[in-house]
Amino acid sequence: xxxxxxxxxxxxxxxxxxxxxxxxxxxxxxxxxxxxxxxxxxxxxxxxxxxxxxxxxxxxxxxxxxxxxxxxxxxxxxxxxxxxxxxxxxxxxxxxxxxxxxxxxxxxxxxxxxxxxxxxxxxxxxxx
Numbered sequence: 212x213x214x215x216x217x218x219x220x221x222x223x224x225x226x227x228x229x230x231x232x233x234x235x236x237x238x239x240x241x242x243x244x245x246x247x248x249x250x251x252x253x254x255x256x257x258x259x260x261x262x263x264x265x266x267x268x269x270x271x272x273x274x275x276x277x278x279x280x281x282x283x284x285x286x287x288x289x290x291x292x293x294x295x296x297x298x299x300x301x302x303x304x305x306x307x308x309x310x311x312x313x314x315x316x317x318x319x320x321x322x323x324x325x326x327x328x329x330x331x332x333x334x335x336x337x338x339x
Contacts, residue, residue, distance in 0.1 A: 222251045226260070238267045260288040262294045269304075271296060277301045290321055 230243030247266050249257055265280035278301045282296040295314045302311035328334045 218251070222248055225251065229260075229263070231269060234265060238271060242267060243289050254269055254287065256287075258284040258291050258294070261287065262291065262297065262308050265294065267300075269301060271305075278305070292318055292321065 225244050225248045229241050229248060232238075232241035232244060242264060245260050248260060261280050261284035265277045265284065268274070268277035268280060278298065281294045281298040282302065284291055285298070286293075297320050299311045299314045302308070303312065
């Protein structure tokens with residue numbers, strides 16, 4: 212097993228630059244910073260970055276890239292609802308209503324499971 216040496220401050224600085232660039236509508240710069248960030252960190256906690264990149268591609272109407280980045284985010288965190296919600300939008304843009312409906316049903320299923328935990332007074336969510 213190979214361990215990565217990560218410069219945390221550098222990685223966070225780059226991520227901050229990416230977020231600021233995205234907020235300013237400087238999408239190409241943001242994508243460049245996001246890719247630089249991804250090269251510096253372990254992929255296990257990068258689902259949010261892949262999602263942010265998917266949002267940019269969606270705004271740029273590059274739907275296949277947006278879809279691929281949503282899929283990557285979901286491969287890291289399978290129940291990342293924001294990525295599923297964006298993927299539904301992408302599928303609709305691509306005319307794939309069946310896949311959009313499947314993702315919507317999946318979100319509904321996860322929300323129902325989560326609500327049942329809150330509804331169960333014996334679930335650990337209620338323990339202090």
